[in-house]
Amino acid sequence: MHAIEVKDVIKRYADHLALDKVSLTVARQSIYGLLGPNGAGKTTLIRILNQITAPDSGEVLLNGKRLQREHIARIGYLPEERGLYKKMKVGEQAVYLAQLKGISKNDAEKRLKAWFDKFEIGAWWNKKIEELSKGMQQKIQFITTVIHEPDILVFDEPFSGFDPINANLLKESMLELRDRGATILLSTHNMSSVEELCDSITLINKGRTIVQGAVQDIKRQHDTHRHEIIIETEHPExxxxxxxxxxxASERLGENGPFHLTLVSVAPNEALHEVLNIGRLVSYRDILPSMNDIFISEVQSQNHIS
Amino acid sequence: MNKIGLIVRREYMTRVRKRSFIIMTLIGPILLAALYVIPILFAMYTSSGQKKVAVVDESHWFEGRFEDSKQQVFTEIIGIPIDSIKKKVLDGYYDMALYIPAMQLNAPSKAIIYSMKQVPMETEGYIKSVMKKEIEEQKLFASGVDPSVVNAVKTDINLSTIKMNEEGAEKETFSKVQFSLGIGLSMLIYFFIMTFGGQVMSGVVEEKTNRIIEVIISSVKPFQLMMGKIIGVSLVALTQFAVWILLTGVIFVAFSTFIGLSGTQVISAGTLMDQQIAGNDIMSNETVKSIMEIAGSIDFGTVICSFLLFFICGYLLYATLYAAIGSLVDNNTDSQQFMLPVTVPLIIGFLSSFYIVNNPDGQLALWLSMIPITSPISMMVRIPFGVPYWQIALSVVLLIGTFIFMTWFAGRIYRIGILMYGKKPTYREIFKWIKYK
Incomplete structure (x- = not known):
């Protein structure tokens, strides 16, 4: 049984199709990437998962059960457009948001104290949100997203607005939450974090799925058979x-330095053998495409067709 | 349900703790009490300082006609030219000098009051009325009417209106009391709807600009959030209203004990002052008594119940619209375009109060108090005059029906609007949203 199952979801707005038969399955305790350019339909799909809007057709299952109102308490959602009540005090506000998720006031306070200690922000409890810096507010926002210990976490562009240190803290927290049993759906434009965190992804463009599967499989499928060889030799001719x-392609690194060669071939053995014969190998690497490259080439090729 | 409760609590608590709310709540009754207290204090102050009026009457018609009162004492001066009296006014010996030149009956010349300060309206009014009466009498004598006839013609009119109903019960009416009550209550409703409807709107805009909206509606339905906010703000309004009533009462009682009058006497004194300031004849004790009787004859139970009913229903109706408007804009200044359709009926209702109050049973009054968008204000003007119960009931039913429809309608707009940023939607787009799933 999958944590999240989206089946043939269609969502139409007045003049455009936001989602066109999108399907995906997210395994339990995994981190799943939802990728796509701006306006691809990611936020619409996420809003459907959060029951902010409903699909025109198709269905969504959480842990094998059709999406229903009770699921709200089992999901933690960090929207792309996020914020807090500026005039409200940090602690009061966090308790309020937890209560809205169905946690009792006592439990909320206890759990919040633990999180505040972990992030070393206990002193902020009685401050107003407007007195905090943007990064501090982001930390509070993250805590309020996970406070009710949901099985399913949805992060929409979680890294925007975070400095590298806090972004790292966020990544570590996400991995930790996954290890403790949560399933995470991550929507982001930050491709390096996709490679670091995600087990599988779906790439959608203009409401349609264009690439889907495990990150490693996708990379292998998109292998361009490029090999990078760096070699030192006394015989440039x-x-x-x-x-x-x-x-x-050949390029010398420095005046008397090693040569940097790029080989594109399905069977590189023969060429490698011959090159090795005339010099000393510094490094060899099979270049797999980055998620960034795959993203760009796939989206562009689909845009050309349509 | 529990979640709406949480939202209501937050909306309520954050608002009543605001400094602006506390200040308004405390200052309101003071201002309200000032409306009563200042005229009375004014009356007390001016009556203690009697004005000394020197009268130089060269026509000799008004000798002994001006009677001293609390406001002024008259000193008739004979044989001294007005110029030297004017000096005495400048010296402060007299407060003012009244100069009446010799005049012809058929062409009375101008009388003049010389004064260092603004002449009190009641003094001026009194002098005018005495002179008018006297000249009229002189004219009657001159045309050969017997003085005894002239005296016999003098009549004090005591007109009271009595309203009958089908059961034959008669009710004495005194429209000034109902007039003030009707206008006052409808203004209060207008004011509360504007203020607290506006608070609902800015609350919605705040959630939008804070970008907290999506966080919240991933926990509760937009409709729950909207209703929670509307109910929370309505409780704030009721709290303010209750505190106002209570504090006004306390100030009122404290003030009346302070000046040693009973509450009703203070009211009468207040009304009396209004009358005098308006330059009317001073009311007799009888009139004061009948004001009190009439005040007692108004069915305050019905008035208060209908006020609360129309206030709550009217507020709810408008608050849903304000919430929908708030959801359409990104900041408060953008709201003008959408505010118009909401504020225009409110203002129509408010302005027409002044017509309705003069003819509370007329066609205009009837229609405006039935049409749900104006009825909360217009009906309140009519109620102190006595409105058949079936009309009140029909008006309330229409109002509640419209409120339910508007809640549905505004809710459809709201749930889409709160997630829209940037471009302001057109009316056509908004109507499309209503059909969305």
């Missing part, structure tokens, strides 16, 4: 003949 024969 011999190397030249080889680069021409095997159609390698």
């Amino acid at each position: 011999a190397l030249n003949t080889l680069t021409e024969r095997y159609n390698m």
Whole structure:
């Protein structure tokens, strides 16, 4: 049984199709990336999961059960457009938001104290939100998202507005939450964090799924068979003949430095063998495309077709 | 339900703890009490300082006609030219000098009051009325009417209106009391709807600009949030209202004990002052007594119940609209375009009060007090005059029906509007939202 199952969801707004038969499944205790350019339909899908809006057709299952009002308490949602009541005190506000998720006041206070200690922000309890810096507010916001210990967490652009240190703290917290049993749906434009955190992804563009699967599988599928070789040699002329024969790009790093070769080939063994014969290997690497490259090439090619 | 309760509590608590709320709540009754207290204090102050009026009457018609009162004493001066009397006014020996030149009956010339300070209206009014009466009498004598006839013609009119109903019960009416009550209550409703409807709107805008809205509606339905806010703010309004009533009462009682009058006497004194300031004849004790009787004859139970009923229903109706408007804009200044359709009926209701109060049983009054968008204000003007119960009931039923429809309507707009940022939607787009799933 999957934590989240989205089946053929269609959502239409007045003049455009926001989601066109989107399906995805998220395994329990995994981090799932929801990617796509601006306006692709990610936020619409996330809002459907949070029952802020309803799909025109298709269905959404959480832990095998059709989405219903009671699920609200089992989801933690950090929206892209987020904020807090500026004039309200930190503690009071966090308790209020927890209560709205169905936690009793006592439990909320106890759990909040623990989180505040962990983030070392206990002293802020009686401050007003407007007195805090943006980064501090983001920490409070994160705590209010997870305070009711939901099984399912939805983060929409969680890293925007975070400095690298706090972004790291956030990543660590996410991994920790996953290890403790949570399933996380992460929507972001930050591709390096996708590679670091996500097990699987769905890439949507203009409301349609264009790439879906485990991150490693996708990378292998998009393998461009590029190999990077760095070699030192006393025989540049011999190397030249080889680069021409095997159609390698060559570049010398510094005046008397090593050569940086790029080989594009499905069967690189022969070329590698010959190159190794004329010099000393410094490094070799099979270049898999980054999620960033896959994102750009897939979105662009779909935009060209349509 | 429990969640609406939480929202109501937050909306209520954050508002009643605001400094602006506390100040308004405390200052309101003081201002209200001042409306009563100042005229009375004014009356007491001016009556203690009697004005000394020198009268130089060259026509000799008014000798012995001006009678001394609390406000002024008259000194008739014979044989001294007005110029030297004017000097005495400048010296402060007299407060003012009244100069009446010799005149022809058919062409009375101008009388003049010389004074260092503004002449009190009641003094001026008194002098005018005495002179008018005297000249009229002189004219009658001159045209050969017997003086005894002239005296016999003098009549004090004591007109009272009595309103009958079908059962034959007669009720003495005194429209001034009902007039003030009707206008006062409808103004109060207008004021509360404007103020607290505005608070609902800015509350919605605040949640939008804070961007907390999406966090909240991932926990509760937009409708729950909207209703929680509207109910929370209505409790704030009722709290303010209750404190005002209570404090006004306390100030009122404290003041009346202080000046040693009973409460009703203070009211009468207040009304009396209004009359005098308006330059009318001083009311007789009888009139004061009948004001009190009439005040007692108004069915205050019905008035208070209908006030609360129309206030709550009217507020709820408008608050839902204000909430919908708030959801359409990103900041308060943008709201003008959408405010118009809401404020226009309110203002129509308010302005027409002044017509309705003069003819509370007329066609206009009837219609405006039935149409739900104006009825909370217009009906309140009519109620002190006595309105058939079936009309009140029909008006309330229409109001509640409209409120339920508007809640549904505004709720549809609100749930989409709160998530829209940037471009202001057009009316056409807004109507499309209503159909969304």
